[in-house]
Amino acid sequence: MIEGLPTPTLHAHLRFGLHQSARLEQRLLQSPQMIQAMQILQLPSLELMERIDAELTENPFLEVAEGEAEQTSSEDPADPHDDRGEDANTTEGLEGMLDELERYERDFGDSPAGPRLPAEDSDRKYEAMNNTAAEPECLADAVLQQIAMLSVEDEDRQVLEYIVWSLDEHGYLPEDREDVARELSRQLNRTVAPEEIVVGLRRLRRVTHPALGATDLRDALLLQLSEGEAEHTLERTILTEHLDDLEANRLPRISKATGRTVEEIKAAIGVIRGLDPHPGAEYGGRTANTITPEVIVEEVDGEFVVRLDKERNRELTISPAYRRLLQQSSEDEKVREWVKQRLESARWFIDALRQRQSTLERIAREVFKRQHGFLERGISALQPMRMQEVADALEVHISTISRGVSGKHAQTPNGIFPLKFFFAGGTTKSTGEATSRVSVQDRLRQLVDDEDKSAPLSDDQLAETLAEKDGIQIARRTVSKYRRALGIGSSSQRREF
Structure with missing residues (x-):
């Protein structure tokens, strides 16, 4: 017992200590790998492609997988004593790879000017860059x-x-x-x-x-x-x-x-x-990013199938040549350490990409399982849905859902929509059926589109019409709020003479 502390205070002190320990453990779990995985998950499609290109440029161990590339993320680093029948131990092969390594270090090292072009094609690339208009920033x-x-x-x-x-x-x-x-x-x-x-x-x-x-x-x-x-x-x-x-x-x-x-x-x-x-x-500088849906929802044999666009999710693998370099460099500690760091970094990145793909696919499937009515009947059938519900169903933290849907789009039979579009609150109709805020706004727009332009409906009249025709009970101030959110003017502003 800690002297000077009564028993209840001691228990509280111990609980506080355990809580602090748990928080410390949680902070320790935020490893570089986890931080990278969270960052990769949050990237939209175009930014992800830019990140992949940057990693391919910076890390010689990475290359784009072709055909049935070997699955490398869960493998251990190559065993330096495992020759696998290859001729990788030849002096010529080792010297060639080390020369390549030196060139890489020279061109992509810590130079503040960034990577330098190989001498043999620098003139050609420099000329090409000079003839390419820079994209204005502002x-x-x-x-x-x-x-x-x-x-x-x-x-x-x-x-x-x-x-x-x-x-x-x-x-x-x-x-x-x-x-x-x-x-x-x-x-x-x-x-x-x-x-x-x-x-x-x-x-x-x-x-x-x-x-x-x-x-x-x-x-x-x-x-x-x-x-x-x-x-x-x-x-x-x-x-x-x-x-x-x-x-x-x-x-x-x-x-x-x-x-x-x-x-x-x-x-x-x-x-x-x-x-x-x-x-x-x-x-205005950079043009708006082209929408590139990563999630594809299509009807196949009467069933809706959710998948990811493979063109937007490139598979990377470890370059076999650089894997062999690890085997050959066991006697040079400096080179071996550099190789191991690059190999580890490459595997972290590959794992982060695969984790992103898996998480995004799981989120998308859960979203459209819950929004099946939207796929069949459109926006009017959109259901209220919150991120916490999807997080609970997938047994992940809500922040994972938030990162997973951020900047991502889905191509559906009803058009291309941001994944965040499908998360919205809602209300309950007089029939007891739930309806989302988005579907109410869509119905509101329809009423305004169909109104008599010489005598537009006031917010009170719109609220009454929603209640009478659709069973949607919302206040006049809510109608006003939704109308402004849709960029629709007041009845006096909508009147045509």
């Missing part, structure tokens, strides 16, 4: 590429570049032109007149977007209307004097103020809607 990079070939004086280029770096994510330059000129003057230590900023903006728009560098939305839209043309007089009037009414869909008020008919107002609004509100969008 709006500024993309626009700077556009203006790089402009023939302008150095001082004018400085103005252009400053304007570009001052653009916000929408391609706007919200600052007053005098303020921009003042700040640029301070940075360049010379006087820059506001007129130079205006000229720079005009020059920029000639080679990029006609509204790039606009001060705000109104300015961006006005810049895209041809100046001096009578056909755009009404559009300009609406934008300069009635933008608030336009956003609130108060067409009769605009009609009364301008003396034009509602039909003329609607025609002008059609022109305005054809303009680009975000001039920087097309220069």
Whole structure:
């Protein structure tokens, strides 16, 4: 007994100690292998392919398996005394592999400049890289590429570049032109007149977007209307004097103020809607990632089959040549240690890939077992489902499910959907049948699509219709919340005149 502690306190102390021990053990279990496996599980398809390519480049022990590649993840490192009848012990073979190892160390070692190209093809690859356009990382990079070939004086280029770096994510330059000129003057230590900023903006728009560098939305839209043309007089009037009414869909008020008919107002609004509100969008750097579904769900002989796309899940194996190198290097401790580390790293990575594939497949099968109605009837049959339910069914932690579905997509008979799409709360119909939030939102959109556009349904009316026609009992504020989430305007905003 610990002196000075009463028995209850002692028990609590022991429990605390055991709890701390368990936590310490849990932390110890977070080995590099486990951390790597969790990171690999979370990667979306395209990022996984990039990671695999990087590992293939960095680790000479890895190669893409062809045909029936040997299963290496559970094997022990090659026995240095097992020659297996190969001629790997020849001096020539060992020297050749060690030469290759030295080249690898030289080209992919700790050089801050990264891997160096072999001398025999460096010129060819360097030329190819120089002729490949770099992918712009941001709006500024993309626009700077556009203006790089402009023939302008150095001082004018400085103005252009400053304007570009001052653009916000929408391609706007919200600052007053005098303020921009003042700040640029301070940075360049010379006087820059506001007129130079205006000229720079005009020059920029000639080679990029006609509204790039606009001060705000109104300015961006006005810049895209041809100046001096009578056909755009009404559009300009609406934008300069009635933008608030336009956003609130108060067409009769605009009609009364301008003396034009509602039909003329609607025609002008059609022109305005054809303009680009975000001039920087097309220069937004990297294009959106192409959706590449890893999970495939297809109907075969009346049954739905869930599988992974093998093209997105490349099988890797250990290079036989480098496995033999471990056998041959037993007398050189430094080389042997390097080889063992690389081999161990390769096996960890292969195991992480296989674990990812197995986990993702198990998650997908459980998801679509529970969402069988969706596969047969579409979104309207989507059931409420939470990650914890799937985690319990698979006997894994909920974080494993979260990582497993993150950034992953499934190709189904009803289209391509993110795996996270199938996890949603829901409500219970008057019949006692459960329905998911997504299916309620889908039904809400259908009601709005089918409504009388001259007399749109209010949120109260939408709630009543859902209850009467579908047995879905939700409050008006929930309807309002779902409507806004779907990007649907209020009844006054949806009204057509």
